[in-house]
Amino acid sequence: MITFDGVTKRYPDGTVAVDQLDLEIPAGRTTVLVGPSGCGKTTSLRMINRMVEPNSGQIRVDGRDVREQDPAELRRSIGYVIQQAGLFPHRTVADNIATVPYLLGWDRRRARRRSQELMELVGLDPDQAGRYPHQLSGGQQQRVGVARALAADPPVLLMDEPFSAVDPVVRASLQDELLRLQQELHKTIVFVTHDIDEAVKIGDTIAVFRPGGRLAQAAAPERLLAEPADDFVEGFIGFDRGVRRLSFFPARALPLRGDVVLAADTPVAAARTAAGAGEPWLLVVDAQRRPRGWVSTELFAGAGAGTLLGDLPLVGFGHVFTVEEDSLRAALDAAVLSPAGRAVGVTRDGTVVGVVAQSELGEAIWSVGTDDVPDAEPVGQDG
Numbered sequence: 001m002i003t004f005d006g007v008t009k010r011y012p013d014g015t016v017a018v019d020q021l022d023l024e025i026p027a028g029r030t031t032v033l034v035g036p037s038g039c040g041k042t043t044s045l046r047m048i049n050r051m052v053e054p055n056s057g058q059i060r061v062d063g064r065d066v067r068e069q070d071p072a073e074l075r076r077s078i079g080y081v082i083q084q085a086g087l088f089p090h091r092t093v094a095d096n097i098a099t100v101p102y103l104l105g106w107d108r109r110r111a112r113r114r115s116q117e118l119m120e121l122v123g124l125d126p127d128q129a130g131r132y133p134h135q136l137s138g139g140q141q142q143r144v145g146v147a148r149a150l151a152a153d154p155p156v157l158l159m160d161e162p163f164s165a166v167d168p169v170v171r172a173s174l175q176d177e178l179l180r181l182q183q184e185l186h187k188t189i190v191f192v193t194h195d196i197d198e199a200v201k202i203g204d205t206i207a208v209f210r211p212g213g214r215l216a217q218a219a220a221p222e223r224l225l226a227e228p229a230d231d232f233v234e235g236f237i238g239f240d241r242g243v244r245r246l247s248f249f250p251a252r253a254l255p256l257r258g259d260v261v262l263a264a265d266t267p268v269a270a271a272r273t274a275a276g277a278g279e280p281w282l283l284v285v286d287a288q289r290r291p292r293g294w295v296s297t298e299l300f301a302g303a304g305a306g307t308l309l310g311d312l313p314l315v316g317f318g319h320v321f322t323v324e325e326d327s328l329r330a331a332l333d334a335a336v337l338s339p340a341g342r343a344v345g346v347t348r349d350g351t352v353v354g355v356v357a358q359s360e361l362g363e364a365i366w367s368v369g370t371d372d373v374p375d376a377e378p379v380g381q382d383g
């Protein structure tokens with residue numbers, strides 16, 4: 001546990017970066033500090049490892065005042081990851097990762113072995129051990145940064161906007177990796193970001209800072225989205241907080257239609273019967289019940305009765321959601337992005353369970369009351 005007790009930081013020019021901060025950061029969980037630029041997130045983070053010293057108040061890590069500890073020693077016991085990784089350009093990947101083990105006096109062999117282990121853990125190809133940072137992609141560099149911070153197995157990991165310099169796709173995969181790592185390692189992670197979606201995805205607790213370095217609210221993400229403490233927090237979360245909340249409600253309760261899912265070898269005549277009146281779209285699946293595409297009733301109106309659905313030009317089936325794992329938000333996303341306005345629900349191995357139209361989704365979403373605050377982790381990892 002990390003505790004901030006009435007902590008204030010005033011820089012020499014008089015800027016109050018952090019003002020009377022009281023915050024408890026639970027051990028083994030991920031706490032995300034969010035807020036607009038300049039509200040004191042980085043300063044708060046750096047006070048934990050004494051890169052910045054507070055003017056007043058106390059910070060304790062596992063009950064021990066950080067001021068009682070030698071700064072260099074303290075920093076070796078706390079992993080630190082920054083934006084653009086901050087790797088040493090003239091050291092190989094393996095040597096970058098082994099920075100702290102070398103400082104701790106580990107012999108070369110043990111440090112190398114640890115580098116190898118960590119490369120695997122963070123999803124890096126061990127063949128890249130001898131490369132230099134500039135020979136890696138931004139996402140790979142960030143992985144090296146995370147591996148380096150984990151090298152001496154510190155209980156605490158400070159991460160300052162670690163994924164903000166990479167593109168959204170790489171960023172999402174780095175977030176997924178961090179979630180996976182955390183399930184295995186249970187570190188006390190303090191993570192700074194501007195991005196509320198990132199905070200909701202990876203945080204067990206979110207601490208929202210307001211300008212002037214004051215804490216506006218600290219709560220579990222689902223609580224924060226349901227009950228922002230004031231107008232500032234509500235404004236910061238954004239007007240789409242309702243949609244974000246859907247991440248906490250499972251998609252498995254949705255009513256899925258199977259009668260409009262037809263095999264590719266179904267003749268048009270049979271499909272017409274299945275479609276019934278007013279059903280504008282049918283989903284065509286292959287012999288393994290994997291989605292192949294949509295066929296509109298308009299499209300097959302002119303086709304011969306014996307033509308097979310699979311021989312008609314199909315419209316791409318778009319995105320799918322996994323019924324057992326995903327949230328209402330993922331299902332809504334899939335429906336909105338689908339050319340048929342319908343979301344395709346699949347099992348974990350990709351076979352179609354059924355489809356749900358936007359209108360039925362609307363009803364399910366409507367039934368999510370404003371008072372419902374599930375205690376669950378976000379369903380799936382869809383933000």
Ligand SMILES: Nc1ncnc2c1ncn2[C@@H]1O[C@H](COP(=O)(O)OP(=O)(O)OP(=O)(O)O)[C@@H](O)[C@H]1O
Binds near residue numbers: 035
């Ligand atoms: N060394 C410094 N000297 C003077 N003022 C500083 C110093 N470092 C930060 N500040 C100021 O303290 C305030 C808080 O800065 P800090 O970097 O902690 O905010 P932040 O929330 O992390 O911002 P960002 O999201 O933009 O990184 C800002 O007004 C900043 O300009």
